[in-house]
Amino acid sequence: MKNKTLVNTNLLVCIIIIIGFAATSFISYRSNMGIYEQDVERVSTLTSEGMYNEITNIFAQPVSVSLTMANDSLLKSFLADESHNMMDASYLAEMQQYLNGYREKYVYDSVFLVSTETNRYYHFNGIDRVLTQGDPENIWYYSFLAGDEEYSLNVDNDQADKNSITVFVNCKIKGQDGAVVGVVGVGLKVDTLQKLLRRYEERYDIQTYLVDNTGVIEISPENTGYENVNLFDTVKYTEHKTDILENRETRQTFWYTEGTESGYVVTRYEPNLKWHLVVENDTTMVSQQLHWQLYRNLLIIFVIILLVLVTITIVIKKYNEQIIKLTISQEMEYQKLLHETTKELYENISEFDITHNCIVGVNTAQYFESLGIRTNTSYDKALAIVAKKQIKTEYQKGYLDTFQSEHILETYNSGINHIVYDFLISDDAHLYHWVRVTARIFFWNSDHSVRMISYRKNIDEEKRRELKLIDEVQRDAMTGIYNKTATETLIGKLLETEKDPEAKHAFLILDIDNFKTVNDTMGHAFGDHVICELVNEIKIQFCEQDIVGRVGGDEFAIFMRNIGTLESVKQKLDRICIRLSSKDFGEGQSYYISCSIGMSQFRKDGTGYAELYEKADQALYYIKRHGKASFSVFGENEMNKAYQASRRDLEALLNSATDGITKFACTTPLTVLDFNEKFMELSGRSAKELSVPG
Numbered sequence: 001m002k003n004k005t006l007v008n009t010n011l012l013v014c015i016i017i018i019i020g021f022a023a024t025s026f027i028s029y030r031s032n033m034g035i036y037e038q039d040v041e042r043v044s045t046l047t048s049e050g051m052y053n054e055i056t057n058i059f060a061q062p063v064s065v066s067l068t069m070a071n072d073s074l075l076k077s078f079l080a081d082e083s084h085n086m087m088d089a090s091y092l093a094e095m096q097q098y099l100n101g102y103r104e105k106y107v108y109d110s111v112f113l114v115s116t117e118t119n120r121y122y123h124f125n126g127i128d129r130v131l132t133q134g135d136p137e138n139i140w141y142y143s144f145l146a147g148d149e150e151y152s153l154n155v156d157n158d159q160a161d162k163n164s165i166t167v168f169v170n171c172k173i174k175g176q177d178g179a180v181v182g183v184v185g186v187g188l189k190v191d192t193l194q195k196l197l198r199r200y201e202e203r204y205d206i207q208t209y210l211v212d213n214t215g216v217i218e219i220s221p222e223n224t225g226y227e228n229v230n231l232f233d234t235v236k237y238t239e240h241k242t243d244i245l246e247n248r249e250t251r252q253t254f255w256y257t258e259g260t261e262s263g264y265v266v267t268r269y270e271p272n273l274k275w276h277l278v279v280e281n282d283t284t285m286v287s288q289q290l291h292w293q294l295y296r297n298l299l300i301i302f303v304i305i306l307l308v309l310v311t312i313t314i315v316i317k318k319y320n321e322q323i324i325k326l327t328i329s330q331e332m333e334y335q336k337l338l339h340e341t342t343k344e345l346y347e348n349i350s351e352f353d354i355t356h357n358c359i360v361g362v363n364t365a366q367y368f369e370s371l372g373i374r375t376n377t378s379y380d381k382a383l384a385i386v387a388k389k390q391i392k393t394e395y396q397k398g399y400l401d402t403f404q405s406e407h408i409l410e411t412y413n414s415g416i417n418h419i420v421y422d423f424l425i426s427d428d429a430h431l432y433h434w435v436r437v438t439a440r441i442f443f444w445n446s447d448h449s450v451r452m453i454s455y456r457k458n459i460d461e462e463k464r465r466e467l468k469l470i471d472e473v474q475r476d477a478m479t480g481i482y483n484k485t486a487t488e489t490l491i492g493k494l495l496e497t498e499k500d501p502e503a504k505h506a507f508l509i510l511d512i513d514n515f516k517t518v519n520d521t522m523g524h525a526f527g528d529h530v531i532c533e534l535v536n537e538i539k540i541q542f543c544e545q546d547i548v549g550r551v552g553g554d555e556f557a558i559f560m561r562n563i564g565t566l567e568s569v570k571q572k573l574d575r576i577c578i579r580l581s582s583k584d585f586g587e588g589q590s591y592y593i594s595c596s597i598g599m600s601q602f603r604k605d606g607t608g609y610a611e612l613y614e615k616a617d618q619a620l621y622y623i624k625r626h627g628k629a630s631f632s633v634f635g636e637n638e639m640n641k642a643y644q645a646s647r648r649d650l651e652a653l654l655n656s657a658t659d660g661i662t663k664f665a666c667t668t669p670l671t672v673l674d675f676n677e678k679f680m681e682l683s684g685r686s687a688k689e690l691s692v693p694g
Contacts, residue, residue, distance in 0.1 A: 014305050022301060033290055037255075040264045040281050045253065047204045048266040048279040054196060055210070055277065056270060059153070062169040062186050063272050065106055066151060069184045070171035074098070075113070079173065079182050082115055092127065100124040102186065110166055110187030114141060116180055144170055145180060153273055155190060155218050155225030165190045165224050193219045207280040210273070213245055218275055231278065236261055244276060262287050348456040352379050354408045354441070355449035380405050392432050395423035403454075408441060412450050417441040422463065434463035476550045478528060479535040487549025491559045492609040494547070495602070505602035506569055507612035508558040509620045510538070513594045513628040515554040522591070527554075530585050530593060537583060541576050557613070566601070566633070573597055573631040581629055594629035596620055605634050 069075055078095055085091035095113070103111040103124045113122040119131045131138040140154045151171040166187040173182040197208040198221040210219040215232045218225040232241045236258035244252060248269040255264050263282040270277060350364040357379045359365055365375045371389060373382050383403055387396045401407060402421045411419060419439040424432040439454040476483045482490065491507075498505075512518070512534065519527040531554060538548055538556065547559040563569050581594045598620025600606065605615040615634040623632035 014308055017308065018301060018305060022298065024297075028297075032293075033287075036283070036286060036290070037264075040283055041253065043204055044206065044264050044266045044279055044281045045251075047200055047206060048251070048268060048277060051197070051200055051208060051279065052268055052270065052277055055193070056272060058188070058193070058196075059169070059270075059273050061106065062108070062188060063151060065102065065108075066169045066171040066185055069102065069186075070151075070173045075184065076173060076175065076181065078113075079115055079117070080175075082118060082120075086118070095122055096124060096126050106186070108186045109189045110168070112168075112185055112187070114183040116145070116182055140168075140170075141183065144172075144183065149274075153218070153275070165226050167193065167219065190219055190224050194221050194224075197221050205281070207282065209278040209280075210270075210275045211245075211278060212275055215241060215245060235280070236263070237265055240265070244278065260284065260288070348454075350454050350456075352452045352454070353444070353447075353449050354379065354405045354412075354452050356447075357405050360451065390425050390427070392424040392426070399423055403437075403439070408439075408452055409450060412441045412443075422459065433458060433460040435459060436463075479532055479550055481535055481539075481556075482547065482549035484549065484551045487547065487551055487557050488609055490547050490549075491557070494559070494561070495607060495609060495612075498602075503602070504563050506560040506563050507600045507602065507605075507616050508560065508573075509551075509598045509613070509616045510556045510558060511552075511596050511598075511620055511624070512554040513596055513624075515593075518593065526587070529587060530591075533583075533585050534580070534593075534595070537580060541572075541579070569599070570631070570633070573599065577630050596623045596628045597631035598623060598634065599631060600634045 075098070078091075078098070081091070099111045099113060099122065102108070111124045114120070114131060115122070120127055121129050121131055131141050133142055137156075140156055144152055144154075151169060153167060153169055155165065155167050167190050168185050168187045170183055170185040172180045173184055175181045193210070197210075197219065200206065201208055201221060208220060209217050209231055211217050211231050212225070215230045216225055217223045217227075217229050217231050223229045232238045237254070237256040240254060240256070244267045247267070248271070252267045253265065256262065261282070261284045263280055263284065265281075266279045268277050269275075348367060350367060351360040352358070352364070353360050359368060359375060359377070359379060359382060368377070368382055368386075369375060371386065373385050377385075383400060387399050391399050399421065402419060408419075411417075417440060419441070420436060422434060422436045425435050426432045435456050436459045437454050437456050439452050441450065441452050443449075444451045475481065475486070494505075512530070515527065515530075518530055531550075535548075535550075535556075538558070542548060542558060542560065545561050547557075547561075549557050551557045560569070577595060577597065581592065583592070585591050585593055598616040598618065600612045600615035600619065602612065606612045619632040619634040623630055626632075
């Protein structure tokens, strides 16, 4: 008790230390994480604003210049006169000079003009090529003409400048009638923008992208629109794709987390470019560092607690060694005294802590160790081992269900503190004897647990006497088979517990034909002899699993379990009727009887004893009125064709015959039923030749 109090006190101290350190570490972690997240949000937002302004400034002039050129009357007059001056060198030189003038004035990398009439591509260096539909290089041109935009941007290779990747600003030139007569544009090499984005990335440790309305990266430090790479195929925040691409009004910011990775994203739509600026700040590395810092603090707490526990354990051990020794000594003395006092009454006394599912007491531990069960084995597991090693199979489930800890606690909580269970047990797995375990359940206030003490007593002798008396009560005194009450009880229980929907059973009532005549003519002693002989024959004809009982003076109930087909049962009953009709029941003289059988079927005719008995009795009544000496199945409208006359009736018939003619059964083929001696003399046939098989 004192030892446990000290342990609980020290455990409380450890818990307080853990809570204090853990709270401090967690608060510090959250504070650092909060400051870091605020810095990330501020840096990302300011960076995106700076980039947005720079990119806007970079493209504001090209868009303005392209729009100016598209509305230049000189350029429109060039296009109007194109068809008349296609071969005029001075015309082409003037066009080239015009385009090159814009390029040099604004320091552009490219300036071009496309005529919609001839699809000729004029470059500041001269005529570059004719744009034909179907060429992949010209998709941008025909797509732009088909659209409604006044101007657009696209990233493509500049064939006039060694296929360098260039951002083109394209504007439509419209004639007086509003029809598009040409496309003019200027180009900036993409590496200029890439250098700008890369500079921001290196300075602020971020990732930047300019993407179109489908998510394709038009410009980033590693990719251009010419490569057709979709941003949302590579990043972790794909669930925000729709929000990013559809929002063109305000700046968007959000945090994302994917597995162990996390980050902060700022997006903004640039209406002049018609592209989205995406700035991503990957915080995975710093977050992991903060996590590791938290884990390190927790590890330090664990080490400190471990040191505290070791110190406390040493102190407790030093002060409690004597108390423990004294407790063990007293426990052993108590157990020894208890064992000596009760050894004549009980084979074994065991104690268990049900709440904590463990074995209690030195003697209990020694007993289980003798069975090869370790002391630290749980109570339920030890129980299962004992059941498997010592208890007869049919009692194992009942033993476990009765004494498992869960059932013991339920029993105690329901107000019952006393349990008794009888079963067969063996010490060598061969010879079994009856024992009775009586268990007392009580509450142990010291540790607030439910405990149980079990007393095992050898009751083999009294149990066998009890079972013998029960068996004698169930048996018919004269025949030794079940009496009426036992028969009804046993069959009723089998019917109630039958759960198999496919199970087939048959209920029979067998009755001796004209048994009153036997008693009247031969005496009751002879009648008893006939019944005993009949019972012996019935035992031979039916299986051990079938239930056979005497339910009247000459009436017997038979419950056939797990029958096959109805036809096979009929054949069996036919053989039994023939056998009983041909058996000699006399003592020193020939005497023959016959029996009638009525049959009902489980589930088809009923599921209870009373129902099956009534239907079988009706079938018996039917066969009694239609010739006897045979069987009838309830529900069949005609008498069985296998009708057999009794040997006694045949003898009377044949002995009264004056012509000595053998009687034949009216079946196909005709078979000899019986014969008399006179017929043998007349025919010269032997009895063996004329005997009816079966």
